[in-house]
Amino acid sequence: MSATDVEQVQTGEQVLPFYIVCDESASMAYNGGIDAINNGLPDLHASIASDPLVNDKSRICLISFSDDAEVLCPLAPASDIDALPGVMEKGATSFSAVFRLLKTQIAQDIAMLRADGFQVFRPAVFFISDGEPTDSDWQDSHRELTDKSLNPHAPNIIAFGVDQADGDTIRQVGTIAAFLAEQDVNPGNALKEIMRALTNSILQSSSSSSPTLVIPPAPDGTISLPLDMMDET
């Protein structure tokens, strides 16, 4: 099974849903993260919407999280989006809240796309955070989201960590790739590069008639983290 395996054999046009998940904790305002993401979103949108094939093959959803999680822009083709709510500084960093939301949201979106006759590839989540989770039990909700035996719609997660984010945590969040900004790189600049890498990944993944998730190379100023390997036993 590839990273973008079709969840179920269906006829119809193929689409690859992308979920862009952004940390809105208070620290994101101080390190330039909020601005970097908000400034990067129009470029990301323009790149996708201006390429008809990419636009047809991809669907974009924007989710933010802090004390709780929120769908800022429901899953839609980029060309259908004229404006979207930006991310804003809020409070804490609840990973559980966003993992729970992702699980229910992805299930709903897939059901809707299928009802419209689409073949849906396994969704990709770009997860961006600048700090340590403030909830201690986030691993449980992460497992419920990503374990394919518990969640048939388990997405592939590419995790990006900047500023105070811990490498071990980001590595655990990412299921197929994880990147951590180097400590001497300004977090705002790192996030600009991450938004660029994320855009390129969506463009490359969706530029053929059969979308295939392309994992981006490590954005400038970040390092690629080795993911946890499962034991053979």
Added chain:
Amino acid sequence: MGSLATLDSKGFNASRVTLTLGIAGVVGGLLGFGLGEIQIGDDGSRFFSNSVNAGSAVYFSLVLLGVGAALVASQGISQKNAQKAAETVLRSLPAILIGGAVAGFVAQILYTEMLNSDEIDEAIRLCSRQSDYACTAVDNLVRPARAIGWMIAGGLSGLALGIGFQSKKRMQNGVIGGAVGGLIGGLLFDSVDNIIGSGSAQPSRLVALLLIGALMGALIGLVDTLRTDMWLTVTSGEMTGQQFIIYDETTIVGCARNVPITILADRDVAEHHISISRVGGVTTFQCLPTASPITVNGSTSTSGSLSNGDIVTVGSTELRVGERTADSSSTAAPAATGQAHSDTTSRPDLYSHTPESKTPSSDSAPVQPSRSQPPPAPKKRPTIQMKPKD
């Protein structure tokens, strides 16, 4: 972090301290009841059954182990700092156990001395004649002795709490709050029994200990609040909204779990980052060896003075200094030197209805914590226009 909805944006959230300790006291009462039942056998004390004083010492020791441990642990738990909770409990354990034993022993002696058996016999006879099965006449004789016993127990439990935090002021607060809470709880103890009216004494003991625990916790919290002169409010980072009372003349701020003010989730904070000293109403700070300088209102410094409204950045975490001033008309503003904190220009007065941003006011009679400041306008989520399609 929890919601900030109940917080005065600049003041001190007094009710949270009282509520936290009150809830901890209830939990402690439950624990204390469970532990105390170990000592209560079918025919009196399980241990030291031949000595009522020693038996009471064991009972109080076990009960206060539950109440005291819960009160001591509450701060660490509320800060999601399990290590701090465990360490403070361990540190205060000897004081709780010894204090409980002393309280029980002394209380039993006083209780026995204060009771006149002839008066009690007469009261029982009176109750029988009047068919007063609750026998309030006996309760009235027993109540003062029991109240004094619980007052001593409460005071010593509060002392143990202060020892757990190695804080002289918290010891004082604990003794005052714990003693008053214990006294009120002790006065109500027999009334609880009458209200419950169960055939077994167990339900009455449970409710009474829950009540005593809650009163001790809430009153220690109240005394803490009333005697708070200075506090820090975290205004950025993952701990936004968290408030720390500065209890003692010297307070260490750092990321270590065993310092009075622990800042979590900030790699730029050293284990022992700064020391805050408060002597004669003047507050100064000193960066500790190996710690990076901090900024005060945007100016980098390794030592200096602090006053109400100052914005201090330790590592990457921003803290606002709060100070209760004797003179509510004081309007000394922080030396805003660059950072966008010009809104923080007033001294919040814990016991004034005067809006914080206002100047002279002499009619601010002590009533209750200030809540008159309108809440900050909620931030508005930006709308991002997409670039026009080609």
